[in-house]
Amino acid sequence: MAAVTQTATPSMWSEQELAEVRESLQREIDELNADILRHETEIASGDVTQGAGDDQADAGAKTYEREREIALTLNARDLVAQNERAIARIDAGTYGVCESCQKPIGKERLQAFPRATLCVTCKQREERR
Numbered sequence: 005m006a007a008v009t010q011t012a013t014p015s016m017w018s019e020q021e022l023a024e025v026r027e028s029l030q031r032e033i034d035e036l037n038a039d040i041l042r043h044e045t046e047i048a049s050g051d052v053t054q055g056a057g058d059d060q061a062d063a064g065a066k067t068y069e070r071e072r073e074i075a076l077t078l079n080a081r082d083l084v085a086q087n088e089r090a091i092a093r094i095d096a097g098t099y100g101v102c103e104s105c106q107k108p109i110g111k112e113r114l115q116a117f118p119r120a121t122l123c124v125t126c127k128q129r130e131e132r133r
């Protein structure tokens with residue numbers, strides 16, 4: 005009798021591969037958090053009273069720079085949240101399963117987009133809305 009040991013791999017990922025994905029997501033979170041901290045420091049330092057300067061162009065440039073920093077920070081925060089969600093899915097054993105149709109997302113897609121939570125079909129449907 006052939007004893008076939010079947011391990012539960014619903015998303016076709018090995019433990020090793022999941023560990024690697026998890027590690028790279030965590031590393032990215034650390035880098036993003038460092039970025040966020042740097043941007044926040046820059047934003048905060050921009051808040052320091054500039055004095056009653058009437059240089060409009062300079063003020064405009066400062067506002068633009070500040071808004072850019074804020075946008076970068078928000079974007080980084082969003083990515084951190086997405087990475088944390090992906091890690092939570094790895095830990096829960098649901099990584100690689102489409103959140104919408106519950107089908108496997110596909111390894112190639114996840115290797116290109118490790119944070120993907122939707123399969124290509126569902127993603128395209130969402131983008132059409």
Ligand SMILES: [Zn+2]
Binds near residue numbers: 123124125126127
């Ligand atoms: Zn789907």
